[in-house]
Amino acid sequence: GENVEQHPSTLSVQEGDSAVIKCTYSDSASNYFPWYKQELGKRPQLIIDIRSNVGEKKDQRIAVTLNKTAKHFSLHITETQPEDSAVYFCAAPSFSGGYNKLIFGAGTRLAVHP
Amino acid sequence: DTGVSQDPRHKITKRGQNVTFRCDPISEHNRLYWYRQTLGQGPEFLTYFQNEAQLEKSRLLSDRFSAERPKGSFSTLEIQRTEQGDSAMYLCASSQGESFTEKLFFGSGTQLSVL
Numbered sequence: 001g002e003n004v005e006q007h008p009s010t011l012s013v014q015e016g017d018s019a020v021i022k023c024t025y026s027d028s029a030s031n032y033f034p035w036y037k038q039e040l041g042k043r044p045q046l047i048i049d050i051r052s053n054v055g056e057k058k059d060q061r062i063a064v065t066l067n068k069t070a071k072h073f074s075l076h077i078t079e080t081q082p083e084d085s086a087v088y089f090c091a092a093p094s095f096s097g098g099y100n101k102l103i104f105g106a107g108t109r110l111a112v113h114p
Numbered sequence: 115d116t117g118v119s120q121d122p123r124h125k126i127t128k129r130g131q132n133v134t135f136r137c138d139p140i141s142e143h144n145r146l147y148w149y150r151q152t153l154g155q156g157p158e159f160l161t162y163f164q165n166e167a168q169l170e171k172s173r174l175l176s177d178r179f180s181a182e183r184p185k186g187s188f189s190t191l192e193i194q195r196t197e198q199g200d201s202a203m204y205l206c207a208s209s210q211g212e213s214f215t216e217k218l219f220f221g222s223g224t225q226l227s228v229l
Contacts, residue, residue: 006156032215043205043220044157051215089156093214101170102147102214104156 004092006105013080014113021108023090024072030092033066033073038107039086047088048075080112116140118221120206126227127196134192135224139208146189147218148181149205157205163189164212196228 149157
């Protein structure tokens with residue numbers, strides 16, 4: 001089936017700590033894995049993405065890792081700051097049955113406490 | 115503002131009424147997506163267009179929903195005979211490319227409340 005599962009649903013950390021959010025996908029043909037950040041009352045915005053030909057990608061305090069064998073990918077935020085507080089969504093394309101679409105996870109609400 | 119714009123921002127309607135939303139994508143983008151988002155959930159795929167062609171429509175989508183993108187520019191999403199379960203944020207997004215490996219640019223959404 002077509003599914004993207006995301007864990008945890010909520011995550012609370014102290015400022016300066018690291019945060020990790022994990023997603024699993026079901027379609028083995030998926031080849032692109034973006035992460036979107038949605039602040040309260042605002043539109044989702046892409047923060048980082050990874051393609052299936054690499055295992056890790058970093059952008060300052062944010063990194064994404066991909067394990068294609070296990071069909072999971074993770075978002076890592078280091079040295080968290082209060083402005084990192086938001087809902088984070090992972091996504092993966094699904095091509096099963098010739099029916100193509102980009103599927104989003106249910107989201108992780110991250111709270112960074114000063 | 116050269117981003118994705120959606121109109122209206124909010125819509126309150128009575129059950130059974132028809133509603134229509136509009137999305138204006140970034141001008142050079144060939145792909146346009148409609149998603150629905152309810153509180154505490156991720157965006158749920160509804161349909162997408164490549165230029166003026168509607169390439170996919172969610173199998174979970176009721177026949178009461180229809181979308182158009184005439185001339186491959188703006189798009190409209192119509193919901194006929196609205197139900198309370200249709201209450202949600204309707205998000206539009208656009209991208210430039212031929213696959214699902216491009217960055218999506220989202221609009222601010224239309225919040226629909228069906229009374």
